[in-house]
Amino acid sequence: MALFRIDRRTELTPAEAWHRLTDWERHGEGVPFTRITVRTPPPTGPGTVFVARTGLGRLAFADPMEITRWRPPSEGRPGVCRLEKRGRVITGWAEIEVAASGAGALVVWREELRVRGLPRALDPLTAAAGRLVFGRALTVLLRDRTP
Numbered sequence: 001m002a003l004f005r006i007d008r009r010t011e012l013t014p015a016e017a018w019h020r021l022t023d024w025e026r027h028g029e030g031v032p033f034t035r036i037t038v039r040t041p042p043p044t045g046p047g048t049v050f051v052a053r054t055g056l057g058r059l060a061f062a063d064p065m066e067i068t069r070w071r072p073p074s075e076g077r078p079g080v081c082r083l084e085k086r087g088r089v090i091t092g093w094a095e096i097e098v099a100a101s102g103a104g105a106l107v108v109w110r111e112e113l114r115v116r117g118l119p120r121a122l123d124p125l126t127a128a129a130g131r132l133v134f135g136r137a138l139t140v141l142l143r144d145r146t147p
Helices: 014-021 024-030 120-142
Strands: 002-010 034-038 049-054 061-071 079-086 090-101 104-115
Touching (some): 014 079, 024 120, 061 090
Antiparallel strands (some): 049 061, 090 104
C-alpha cells in the first residue's frame, strides 16, 4: 500500500479547520472530476458513509468510505477523523488530524491506499499522486473565503 502524509498550517481555528475538512461534499471542489455524496443522515460520526465518484463517463469509479473514528477538536485535544476506504478500485484508510498550533491550527492528513490492479512497485508513484491530489484538496478547503 502507498502511504503518504501531508502537513498544513492554517490561521483558521481548529474548530473552523475541522468544520471545513469534514464538509464532505466540498471535497469535490479540491479534487478534479469528483463528486461526493453522503449516504447517511446527519450528524456526522462513526458509521457515516459517503462516496467519492471520480472520473468521466465510463471511466469513473466509486470510492466508498466509512467514518470509523470521530473526535472533533476540543480545548487541549486534537480532533481525529479516520475513514476506511471500502471500494472495488481503492482500498485503505485516511486520517485527518486537526490540532491547535499558535493562533491557528496544524492539519495532518495521513493516508494509506491501494489501487487494485496496480503493482506494488508503483506504490511510490501512487503516494506522490496522493500527496498532489489531496494536497490540492487541503489547499482549497482551507483557503480564505473572504471576498
